[in-house]
Amino acid sequence: MKAIHTMLVLALVAALCTLTACSHAMRMIHGTGARRPAASEFGLGPRASAAGWYVATLEPAAPLRPRKMLTMRLVVRDAAGRAIDEAAIAIDGGMPEHGHGLPTRPRVARSLGDGLYEIEGVRFNMGGWWEFRLAITGARGVDTVTFNLAV
Amino acid sequence: MAHRTSAAIALLAATLGAAHATPDASTRAGWTRAQLAQLRAMAITELDPLPPDPTNRVADDPRAAELGRRLFFDTRLSANGRVACSTCHQPERAFQDGIALAVGVGTTARRTMPLAGMARAPFLFWDGRKDSLWAQALGPLESPVEHGGTRPQYARVIADHYRDDYEALFGPLPDLTLWDAITYVFVNIGKVIAAYERQIEFGASRFDRYVAALTTGAPGEGVLTDAEAAGLRLFIGRANCSQCHDGPLLTNHEFHNTGVRPRPELPLDHGRLTGASAAVSDEFNCRSRWSDARDRCAELDFLVTGAHTLDRAYKVPSLRNVAERAPYMHAGQLATLSDVLDHYNRAPAAVAGHSELRPLRLRPVELRQLEAFLRTLSGPVLVGGRTPPGPTQ
Ligand SMILES: [Cu+2]
Numbered sequence: 001m002k003a004i005h006t007m008l009v010l011a012l013v014a015a016l017c018t019l020t021a022c023s024h025a026m027r028m029i030h031g032t033g034a035r036r037p038a039a040s041e042f043g044l045g046p047r048a049s050a051a052g053w054y055v056a057t058l059e060p061a062a063p064l065r066p067r068k069m070l071t072m073r074l075v076v077r078d079a080a081g082r083a084i085d086e087a088a089i090a091i092d093g094g095m096p097e098h099g100h101g102l103p104t105r106p107r108v109a110r111s112l113g114d115g116l117y118e119i120e121g122v123r124f125n126m127g128g129w130w131e132f133r134l135a136i137t138g139a140r141g142v143d144t145v146t147f148n149l150a151v
Numbered sequence: 152m153a154h155r156t157s158a159a160i161a162l163l164a165a166t167l168g169a170a171h172a173t174p175d176a177s178t179r180a181g182w183t184r185a186q187l188a189q190l191r192a193m194a195i196t197e198l199d200p201l202p203p204d205p206t207n208r209v210a211d212d213p214r215a216a217e218l219g220r221r222l223f224f225d226t227r228l229s230a231n232g233r234v235a236c237s238t239c240h241q242p243e244r245a246f247q248d249g250i251a252l253a254v255g256v257g258t259t260a261r262r263t264m265p266l267a268g269m270a271r272a273p274f275l276f277w278d279g280r281k282d283s284l285w286a287q288a289l290g291p292l293e294s295p296v297e298h299g300g301t302r303p304q305y306a307r308v309i310a311d312h313y314r315d316d317y318e319a320l321f322g323p324l325p326d327l328t329l330w331d332a333i334t335y336v337f338v339n340i341g342k343v344i345a346a347y348e349r350q351i352e353f354g355a356s357r358f359d360r361y362v363a364a365l366t367t368g369a370p371g372e373g374v375l376t377d378a379e380a381a382g383l384r385l386f387i388g389r390a391n392c393s394q395c396h397d398g399p400l401l402t403n404h405e406f407h408n409t410g411v412r413p414r415p416e417l418p419l420d421h422g423r424l425t426g427a428s429a430a431v432s433d434e435f436n437c438r439s440r441w442s443d444a445r446d447r448c449a450e451l452d453f454l455v456t457g458a459h460t461l462d463r464a465y466k467v468p469s470l471r472n473v474a475e476r477a478p479y480m481h482a483g484q485l486a487t488l489s490d491v492l493d494h495y496n497r498a499p500a501a502v503a504g505h506s507e508l509r510p511l512r513l514r515p516v517e518l519r520q521l522e523a524f525l526r527t528l529s530g531p532v533l534v535g536g537r538t539p540p541g542p543t544q
Contacts, residue, residue, distance in 0.1 A: 105455055
């Protein structure tokens with residue numbers, strides 16, 4: 001009985017030690033405690049905005065690679081698939097696991113019509129999970145869409 | 152029943168214990184596919200071809216590089232006739248000087264940076280206040296503590312000693328009594344020196360040979376010791392180094408606050424916070440009248456300025472050849488690699504802004520493994536693909 005007790009205590013200590021080391025390691029990898037979304041949540045879209053007013057798709061001019069200045073096209077439509085032109089689009093983003101934002105200030109350089117916009121000045125300065133957030137203000141109002149990108 | 156429980160617990164403890172110990176285990180094989188991809192992306196062979204610099208129309212002209220090389224070593228470009236770029240950027244020391252604060256005509260407030268690969272950096276200096284190599288070169292020439300001379304003096308050096316070579320590239324020397332003409336010649340000094348600096352690159356290190364062996368299917372056996380490979384595993388894993396020191400140059404070319412203490416004897420330095428704004432207003436930046444591509448300035452167009460995160464953020468240095476260039480950090484604050492690793496392990500708070508580091512809590516043996524790995528990053532520094540010729544060659 002005593003032996004089992006000792007074993008139990010030992011196992012508990014081992015488990016605790018591993019847990020703390022583990023939670024520490026988790027913090028290192030997930031700086032802000034952010035959880036990486038499921039693989040199905042990653043991608044360039046089409047992706048619906050939070051309130052479902054818009055559907056956005058990203059079309060990068062070249063594959064997403066770290067440390068390169070990138071240009072991408074953005075397609076914005078409404079839920080019925082109609083092109084949304086003349087929307088004001090604010091761009092934001094960052095790495096939730098590291099707690100930092102985008103290293104540059106990208107913006108929509110021009111609206112090409114038919115729901116197409118050209119975004120310039122995007123740079124992902126590290127490989128990993130990036131959130132790329134758009135606040136789209138169209139005739140209906142503002143709604144946000146968040147892309148999870150694997151760079 | 153009690154026995155079954157205790158057996159299960161023992162098994163659990165053993166499994167957890169084993170998981171805890173893996174990073175130190177022999178690492179010959181055992182890289183995952185994702186880790187191999189990451190290692191490959193850090194190899195020197197993965198460097199893209201040198202990007203053009205449209206703001207400098209002589210950037211890739213070999214005649215400009217040759218003239219630039221001579222100017223780089225010419226002490227006549229200084230107030231006292233004793234300082235050249237090579238005084239601080241010494242070719243035999245991988246283009247740096249091995250001291251904490253650089254000494255020219257006076258003493259600077261920062262450490263000399265090595266030059267290899269820096270034609271690939273969008274911003275130059277510890278605070279990134281210059282956006283091209285040619286604009287950068289003009290800084291030390293006019294700094295009172297570095298070369299300490301003046302534009303008219305430098306334009307005269309060109310007229311008296313380099314007229315033919317200069318005119319072959321830029322046409323007849325202008326009338327050197329006009330300030331704009333003097334500045335034009337001064338800018339061209341920067342452009343030819345930049346053409347020379349563009350040729351300075353890193354060669355392959357032992358780390359690169361290890362990656363090459365791994366990617367050709369060979370086990371990489373013997374190229375790195377077990378301790379070095381364990382250090383590499385930490386570097387891309389639990390120690391998080393590759394978060395910033397990534398890619399073939401082991402830098403993301405960004406600016407981060409890592410809580411390095413300022414030197415108490417110097418005025419508080421805000422790093423990138425002032426550097427980013429200085430780049431925007433620089434007399435010689437990409438948008439200036441002296442640039443050869445004023446409409447192609449994406450780095451300035453999308454630059455983040457004025458953000459709190461820039462306070463005391465510094466340029467992430469390449470870690471290639473890092474073991475050969477103590478002391479470390481922007482003002483040579485840390486004397487040895489083990490001091491650097493101790494810093495990362497403790498992650499002290501920043502005196503201004505916020506450090507992005509968190510304590511690593513690595514054990515002494517792990518710190519030694521990391522250091523052993525950093526020492527595998529040493530290799531030759533090449534100029535135009537060869538080891539650098541000295542000043543007289
Ligand atoms: Cu990050």
